Amino acid sequence: MIPHHRFDGPPDAPVVVLGPSLGTTLDLWEPQLAALTRTWRVLRYDLPGHGGSPAASGFTVDDLAAGVLVLLDRHVPGRFSYAGVSLGGAVGTTLALRAPDRVASLVLCCTSARFGTPESWRERAALVRAEGTGPLVETTRSRWFTAGFPGAGRYLDMLRGADPEGYAACCDALAAFDVRDRLGEVRAPTLVVAGAEDPATPPAHAEVLAGGIPDATLLVVPDAAHLATAERPDVVTEAIVRHLTTTSRRTA
């Protein structure tokens, strides 16, 4: 399952892979692109049924990570850094567990070692299989952004554009994801970012990640909900650049 993807930035620069969240496309990372491509070759990818990736069913987060690794093996055989939001962050944690020698540095944004109950994800998957993503849009607005954030529209359009089966299959993958007992195995230096007002993956989830990963630091971003990278790029982009710069010097 090789995802639709896009490279930006200098071809010879060190690589950072950017993973999107459920319901968004690789354009989620547009606010960070200019800053990151000054130093890194940026590889962004789409989840199944999102953006340019065809829909698929019956996959796990581990399968998503395997697809990213196949993509990297084709284009970037060495080490890489990785930053992911939510489901994209779960893919990053999985890559750090599967390929510890490859992941030089990790950024986990608004994500979790376990995302709520499997039942809640199965219910969401069933709703979307029956009715599409339309019924989710207004409740998602208040999970993704704090009230009054003016830039929500383009991100909610990504959700509206997601293929129902692809979205539902990602929910199934989240239902089965639980790496709480494996966080101590993550070797990559990790920045954990939480939105202070994120109801989907609240700061308590970030505290579990930062407490369990041996070399982790935690940043809680004020005035941000689930898509903190989009709502507070002023804070988050600078933190990601600083972390990648510092840790790639330490580990390259």
Ligand SMILES: O=C(O)CCC(=O)CC(=O)O
């Ligand atoms: O955003 C994700 O990748 C998973 C968590 C989620 O779906 C947040 C939400 O829309 O409620």
